[in-house]
Amino acid sequence: MWRYVLKRLLTAILTVMIAAVATFVMVRFAPGDPVLILIGEYATPEQIAAARAEFGLDRPLLEQLAIYVWKALRLDFGQSITQGIPVAQIVLGRMPETLLLATVTMVLIMLVSVPLGMMSAVRQDRPLDRVATGGSFVALSLPDFWVGIVLILVFARWLHLLPSAGFVGPSSIILPAVTLALPLAALNLRLMRNETLNVLNAPYITLARARGLSHRAVLRRHVLRNAIIPALTVMGVQFGKLLGGAAIVETVFGWPGLGELLVRSINGRDYPVVQGCIIVITVMVVTANLIVDIAYRRIDPRFRT
Amino acid sequence: MTQSAAPVSESDAWQTRWLWLALALLVIALGIWFFATVELAPARVNTRARLLPPFSVLQDGSLAIFGTDQIGRDVFRQVIEGAQTSLFIALSAALISAAFGAVLGVAAGWIGGRFDSFMMRIVDVQLSFPSILIAVFLAAFLTPSLISVILVLAITRWAMITRLSRAITVRARKQGYVEAALVSGFPLWKVLSTCVAPNLYAPLLVVITAEVSELILAEAALSFLGIGTPSDVTSWGRIISQGRNYLDTAWWIATLPGLAIAVVVIGIGLASEVLRRRLTKAGWTML
Numbered sequence: 043m044w045r046y047v048l049k050r051l052l053t054a055i056l057t058v059m060i061a062a063v064a065t066f067v068m069v070r071f072a073p074g075d076p077v078l079i080l081i082g083e084y085a086t087p088e089q090i091a092a093a094r095a096e097f098g099l100d101r102p103l104l105e106q107l108a109i110y111v112w113k114a115l116r117l118d119f120g121q122s123i124t125q126g127i128p129v130a131q132i133v134l135g136r137m138p139e140t141l142l143l144a145t146v147t148m149v150l151i152m153l154v155s156v157p158l159g160m161m162s163a164v165r166q167d168r169p170l171d172r173v174a175t176g177g178s179f180v181a182l183s184l185p186d187f188w189v190g191i192v193l194i195l196v197f198a199r200w201l202h203l204l205p206s207a208g209f210v211g212p213s214s215i216i217l218p219a220v221t222l223a224l225p226l227a228a229l230n231l232r233l234m235r236n237e238t239l240n241v242l243n244a245p246y247i248t249l250a251r252a253r254g255l256s257h258r259a260v261l262r263r264h265v266l267r268n269a270i271i272p273a274l275t276v277m278g279v280q281f282g283k284l285l286g287g288a289a290i291v292e293t294v295f296g297w298p299g300l301g302e303l304l305v306r307s308i309n310g311r312d313y314p315v316v317q318g319c320i321i322v323i324t325v326m327v328v329t330a331n332l333i334v335d336i337a338y339r340r341i342d343p344r345f346r347t
Numbered sequence: 348m349t350q351s352a353a354p355v356s357e358s359d360a361w362q363t364r365w366l367w368l369a370l371a372l373l374v375i376a377l378g379i380w381f382f383a384t385v386e387l388a389p390a391r392v393n394t395r396a397r398l399l400p401p402f403s404v405l406q407d408g409s410l411a412i413f414g415t416d417q418i419g420r421d422v423f424r425q426v427i428e429g430a431q432t433s434l435f436i437a438l439s440a441a442l443i444s445a446a447f448g449a450v451l452g453v454a455a456g457w458i459g460g461r462f463d464s465f466m467m468r469i470v471d472v473q474l475s476f477p478s479i480l481i482a483v484f485l486a487a488f489l490t491p492s493l494i495s496v497i498l499v500l501a502i503t504r505w506a507m508i509t510r511l512s513r514a515i516t517v518r519a520r521k522q523g524y525v526e527a528a529l530v531s532g533f534p535l536w537k538v539l540s541t542c543v544a545p546n547l548y549a550p551l552l553v554v555i556t557a558e559v560s561e562l563i564l565a566e567a568a569l570s571f572l573g574i575g576t577p578s579d580v581t582s583w584g585r586i587i588s589q590g591r592n593y594l595d596t597a598w599w600i601a602t603l604p605g606l607a608i609a610v611v612v613i614g615i616g617l618a619s620e621v622l623r624r625r626l627t628k629a630g631w632t633m634l
Contacts, residue, residue, distance in 0.1 A: 053468065180609070183613040191591060191601050305572055
């Protein structure tokens with residue numbers, strides 16, 4: 043077990059390092075000189091040179107990389123070009139909103155996909171199953187940003203039931219959470235359905251029925267407990283991805299989270315913030331995966347030695 | 348693949364129905380594509396026909412079934428032009444990633460050892476991220492152009508194909524016929540191309556089809572964010588993104604093109620599903 047944890051931990055650290063080096067390299071190749079963006083297009087050569095020295099851009103590339111990694115380890119990503127405050131402050135300030143959205147979305151996904159997936163499997167090929175399976179196929183084929191716009195149009199602009207953008211109160215979270223949950227819930231519904239079908243064919247279910255357990259009890263005690271394990275792991279990974287900021291959906295709803303910040307900084311060519319976002323997002327995704335992998339090993343008895 | 352649908356007692360009638368539906372949708376999409384390349388002039392600016400609702404008749408008697416946008420361009424024509432852009436990008440990216448991924452996968456599976464574990468580690472790292480996020484990361488640092496979008500999308504997709512090709516190669520290598528061919532003194536390239544590669548065809552066909560529909564969604568999302576296709580190229584994501592500014596006055600600009608995306612993606616997705624079922628039934632192993 044510890045060997046496994048150690049190995050996964052090393053992979054996780056490697057991933058974050060790759061992300062850090064990749065962002066560093068890509069900023070150097072990016073269009074537009076960040077120094078010119080910062081001090082203006084009409085700066086004199088002396089001013090440009092001074093600014094380069096100030097940001098350490100005149101040093102050898104490897105030295106710059108070393109300094110960058112060293113600072114990043116202490117959450118120092120420099121200053122935002124457009125806002126002039128530390129990147130860490132901006133990026134971490136967006137975390138609560140992203141965390142909130144991810145949590146609400148996850149709850150929605152679980153409430154929809156687990157019961158519906160099980161019911162579809164129990165009533166295989168009956169109308170409910172057809173609708174759920176077909177619906178999940180369609181849900182996976184819709185562009186998420188478009189779903190968001192349609193929801194805004196219907197519930198905010200036409201019916202005036204919910205706010206259309208930003209974070210102006212608890213009801214603001216409903217539309218972005220539904221938009222995010224739709225494709226993920228569709229995926230989990232399929233998984234839950236297939237897994238339930240597999241479990242229903244298992245000998246221990248026949249045994250449980252033979253022992254005279256009611257249909258409900260069999261479903262709750264035996265089917266649900268076994269069928270939910272794969273769905274739980276997938277949901278863990280999905281939670282990590284949601285924590286990494288749902289760039290597109292957050293942008294559509296103007297939700298003040300990490301993803302929206304990332305897209306905004308990309309469009310504003312605010313590279314220090316982009317770097318900070320990417321590294322923080324990477325850490326979130328990697329941590330979630332790590333926890334899921336280790337938890338899975340602990341939960342599934344087949345891994346116990 | 349994301350969907351691990353268990354092959355559970357579905358009747359043949361069911362399968363045939365899906366097959367027909369998928370074919371119909373594909374034909375519609377291809378028809379629109381063909382029609383677009385042959386018949387239509389590029390969407391023209393027409394200031395007298397600004398923001399007309401769907402099914403308006405324009406001055407020249409033509410019917411704007413999707414309405415017009417803020418500078419009087421027919422939204423339906425833009426959707427058709429967007430279809431070309433979108434299908435071109437998605438197909439190119441899918442083929443590039445498949446070629447690249449398959450070569451790396453076969454190499455990893457055949458060579459084995461350290462190279463194999465190194466490649467698989469990279470694949471694991473990449474697959475632990477949402478592919479759209481990787482695309483956004485990469486696109487952030489590039490000047491938008493058709494080539495850059497195709498490359499960015501191809502980079503987000505090679506890992507899955509590498510993993511698949513590797514697994515198939517590893518399995519094929521253990522087969523008697525590969526060993527026999529090697530012992531008989533056939534050159535390596537001949538063994539790879541005649542004994543190993545054919546095992547890849549069916550699974551890759553299925554995966555590539557599924558990828559195309561996911562790539563269409565990814566391209567639309569990137570263009571929607573303004574980091575996909577350049578501004579002079581009509582694309583679905585861009586039309587929707589511009590339509591967002593006119594939600595109150597002209598709801599059709601942002602919503603109707605989304606239906607086009609959905610129809611094409613559903614059609615290709617169903618086609619991939621049907622292909623998978625058919626080929627599995629015909630004895631191919633999909634892994």
